[in-house]
Amino acid sequence: MALRFVCDGELVELDGVAPGDTVLDFLRGRASKTGTKEGCGEGDCGACTVLVGTPVPGADRLDWRAVNACIQFLPMLHGKAVLTVDGLGDSLTPLQQTMACNGASQCGFCTPGFVMSLRGRAMGAAGCDLPVGDVLAGNLCRCTGYGPLLDAGAQHPPAERDDAPLLAMLRRAAGPACGHATLPDGRTARWFIPDNADALATLLAQYPGARIVAGATDVGLWVTKKLVDLETVIFVGDVPELGVIDDGAEGLTLGGAVRYADAHAALAQLSPELGELVRRLGGLQVRNAGTVGGNIANGSPIGDGPPALIALGATLTLRSVRGRRTMPLEDFFIAYGRQDRAADEFVESVFVPRPGAQDVVHISKLSKRFDSDISAVCGAFRLTVEQGTITAARVAFGGMAATPRRAPLAEAALTGAPFTAATMAAAAAAIRADFAPLSDVRGSAAYRLEAAGNLVWRLWHQAQGQAVRVQEVALG
Incomplete structure (x- = not known):
């Protein structure tokens, strides 16, 4: 079956597409749409930003969102519409005119990405109900300065949109x-896009070695940086059952393919601390693609989501043709690169219990810069x-061990003790015995141990009303 999508108002049908072919390579190569730029190739700079629209079931509209074309795989566009900076037309749009008049472009390399992010904001795209600075946090500029860019975004009025013609084509x-496609070494690479969870389970039983991809914010870098040729891929980002958000009395259930941008409001309602963490998880383009389940399933020791969910007592449900099994989230992580998931299982959902009125919740992310950065310690x-x-x-901590992990000695020092400064001191000291972190480019082992203990004190001062939260502290 041919890959079919709409690009800048034209229906595209392609055969011979490999699972690791990127949207950016298609746009700049086959489509000759070179306005979309290639910058970092890893979803950090936003120069390749495009808007992708997905039909909303039961509604005559598209769900638009800004994504990084460099780490989006071409098959992920099936049944969707993509809008590029070339598709805005040959004459300047009001947004582009505003940017020009505000001096918001110098060398111009980053400008197409900024234009598309702000276009999404003007269209009311996913995740754009945030301040303009948050919307642009996934776009980097090295010569203009952000003042003119923020001013241009704040001045631009809403943009009209008519999804009907695109829906008719879609x-x-x-x-x-x-x-399928033939790889350079002669192997056959294949990809599948199931339209329900039963079909997904059946495919995994048939291809237990298949790579499951939801948002590609992690696997995309395997292709662009490590030059990995993906052989068999099952794309799960649009499986309806995996996109469910159920906010119940006992807690929040998130399907495995719920994107962070879509989960943000529900997570913030569950816990403002959790909402603040999600706001700093990558840039908007990353949150528009990256999923809660993918952040868990990849087993990263520095993923931001798992430590917070573990501390809140989250449970994980895995599914296969053999049935379902549920476990505490912390039990899923066995060792570095190893998770408790059979080859034919996929992450179906995560349940996060609702904190009680007597619960004190604190979540801190420490990184070298505030926006769009990887944690040194979470x-x-x-x-x-x-x-x-x-x-x-x-x-629970991330960045302190080979997996996201609880701190049993610190928990023992806290449990049954009075909520006092002396107890905080004992817990901070116990953390040094809980972990033996490594040193890397994000922080030394000594820094991580010191910082982790200091986070206990941050919790204490916040609970006493002595800490003013001016966003989070970004460490230089």
Whole structure:
């Protein structure tokens, strides 16, 4: 079955597409749309930003979102519309005119990405109900300065949109899809896009070695940086059952393919601390593609989501043709590069219990810059305090071990103790015995141990009303 999508208002049908072919390479190569620039090749700079529109079931509109074309795989466009800076037309749009009049472009290399991010904001795209600075956090400029760019974004009025013509074309591109191509070494690479969870489970049983890809914010770098040729890929980002967000009385259930931008509001309602963490998870383009389940399934020791979810007591449900099994999230991570997931299983959902009125929740991310950066240390705490005594404690860290992990000695120092400065001091000291972190470019082992202990004190001062949260502290 041919890959079908709409690009700048024209229906595209392609055969011979490999699972690792990127949207950026297609645009700049086959489509000759060179306005979309190639910068970092890893989803950090935003020069390749495009808008992707997905039909909303039961509604006559598209769900638009800005994404990085460099780490989006071409099959992920099946049944969708993509809008590039070339598709805005030959004459300047009001947004582009505003940027020009505000001096918001110098060398111009980054400008197409800024234009598309701001175009998404003007269209009311996903994740754009944030301040303009947050919307542009995934776009980097090295010569203009952000003042004129922020001013241009703030001045631009909403843009009109008419999704009807695109929807009419996309009806011809609906449904499940699959394809194959021959790799340079002669192997056959194949990809599948199931349209429901049962079909996904069946495919995984048939191809247990297949790579599962939801948003490609991690696997995309394997292709662009490590030059990996993906052989068999199952794209799960649009499986309906995996996109469910169920905010219930006991807690929040998130399907494995729920994108962080879509989960942001529900997570912030569950815990403002969690909402603040998600706001700093990559740039908007990354949150528009990256998923809660993917952030867990890749097993990264520095992923931002897992430590916070572990501290909140989250459970994980895996599914296969053999059935389902549920486990505490911390039990999923066995060792570096090893997770408790069979080859035919996929992450179906995550359940996050709702914190109680007596719970103190604190989550801190430490990184070299505030926006769009990888954690050096991420610490998360959930303490239940009753009549001045800590009756239960869950403490988890990322960046401190080979996996996201709880701090059992710190938890023991907290549990049953009075909620006092002396108890915080004991917990901070215990963390040094809980972990033996490594040194890398993000921080030395000594720094990580010191910082992790200091996060206990940050929790304490925040609980006492002595810490003013001016965003988070970004360490230089």
